Amino acid sequence: MANAVDQVRAEYDEVPYDSHAFPLSAPGHLAAIAYLFGLDVPDVSSARVLEIGCSAGSNLIPFAAWHAEAHAVGIDLSQVQIDQGRQRVQALGLDNLELLQGDIAEMALEALGQFDYIICHGVYSWVPENVQDAILSAFRRLLVPDGVAYLSYNVYPGWKAKEIVRDAMLLRGGGRGTPDEKLGYARGMIDFLEEVAPADSVLARALADFRIATGNVRDYYLMHEYLETFNSPCYFLEMLERAQEHGLAYLADAVPSTMFAINYGDKVSEPLLKECGHSQVLLEQYLDFVVNQTFRRSLLIHAERAPQIRYRLDRSRYGRLHFAAWLPPVAGETRMDESRQEYGDRDAGTLITHDPGVKAAVEALNDRWPWTLSRDELLTAAQSRLSAAGIGTPSDLDARLDDLLDLLIVRGQLRFRLEPVVPHPSATPTWLDETTRRLAELAREDPDPCVYNAWHEEVALSPLDRHLLPLLDGTRDRNDLVKELLNVAGTDVNALSRDAVTQHVDTIPQRLAGMKLLLP
Secondary structure, eight states, X not given: OHHHHHHHHHHHHHSOOOOOOOGGGOHHHHHHHHHHTTOOOOOGGGOEEEEESOTTSTTTHHHHHHOTTOEXXXXXXXXXXXXXXXXXXXXXXXXTEEEEEOOXXXXXXXXXXXXXXXXXXXXXXXXXXXXXXXXXXXXXXXXEEEEEEEEXXXXXXXXXXXXXXXXXXXXXXXXXXXXXXXXXXXXXXXXXXXXXSOTTSHHHHHXXXXXXXXXXXXXXXXXXXXXXXXXXXXXXXXXXXXXXXXXXXXXXXSSGGGGOGGGGOHHHHHHHHHHHTTOHHHHHHHHHHHHTOOEEEEEEEEGGGGGGOOOSOOGGGGGGOEEEOOOOBSSSOOOSSSSOEEEEETTTEEEEEOOHHHHHHHHHHHHHTTSOEEHHHHHHHHHHHHHXXXXXXXXXXXXHHHHHHHHHHHHTOOEXXXXXXXXXOOOSSOBXXXXXXXXXXXXXXXXXXXXXXXXXXXXXXXXXXXHHGGGOBSSOOHHHHHHHHHHHSGGGTTTSOHHHHHHHHHTHHHHHHHTTSSOO
């Protein structure tokens, strides 16, 4: 298999994969899901985290930046991508993040030590079978007994149709010389097939889905998703069989709301719950067919811990969690009475309630968004709002809040963590932490400049903000920022008046709040 691995290495060295942060793989997110379903997990703030296939490290940088007492290690086959990542890590001064080049199937992994959380995103389906086994073996050997691993991979049935498109692209473009030639000929194949495919055919539908899915993606994505040597989807149950062979068990999906049959309507949930009984994995395999699933993000644990998993939500565990949600009233403002009101986004499903206690809790979450409240803090905030409205606290308010939390978790409308997600303290003049400022400065020449917030999210920067954010070290007042922004931004502001730049500076607090970097 050496030649196969060398081929994969060459493909990524020649066309590096853009390095991004993936919030669903954040250790804090993995820990909270594991805890929700009955497992105790290592402390995230001081965790040791490994990422297999880390590219240039952008999925580890936000974790390392926001968790100074933690330690992160990234491994990637491509020396080009590791070199890119090391330059950025050094420039950011992150001494708790280490990037290593190597083949996971050949490295002396035990020398790395044990890890609390292991991430492998966008790798498993795109490597030879022996490397897939090496990934699962690494999970088993390197994961601490109470640790959690994250694995993403392509799945059937959704990839059945996508394979038609991939095979056609490979037929015409796969054997060409340069990446540009491969893509050019592969795109020509898609254009040709779109012209000749019968309108009601499976091929026409597959091509239409391809256009929708790849409308705004860049060349590197098409190269590695459709023209790379290896792309091996599997069924969910097949993946779990292989994991079981390595002493691993399925815990949950990284999007827990997808696991609850009730979210798919009675027509789906009633027969499937009857058919699958207490088998969560069988239920989810059926659901993959219902939604034509193409991609999964599975959390895996040591098989010995599987009996501890509890898929029925346990309210006694809410006391350790911290919650965040944004569910604004659909029409008007909250009325603290028993009138009917809707909250949230009608396209995504709304919360309908007549209960003033629930309304008070929702408003407390909205007021705190995007930061978290503990359950006790949520209860206190709801009581305070009821009191301000002249309404006494119901004796069962605790239970009503737990009903609300149950519903929002099942629907996927609630974020939750074991540690509070809070901003850095506000300051005047405006101040951002050093890592964020350095990230903004380094990103000035990137095609898609961004920084990261405490939710492990990428935050896109405007042409002006990529120059402005590095200046927010707390030493500059409004006039200083305007002056320096005009000096350093150059061509980015040449077409703007001084008044426009001043207005941009004056709206810093609102924009930073929208980026989830500071309190509003």
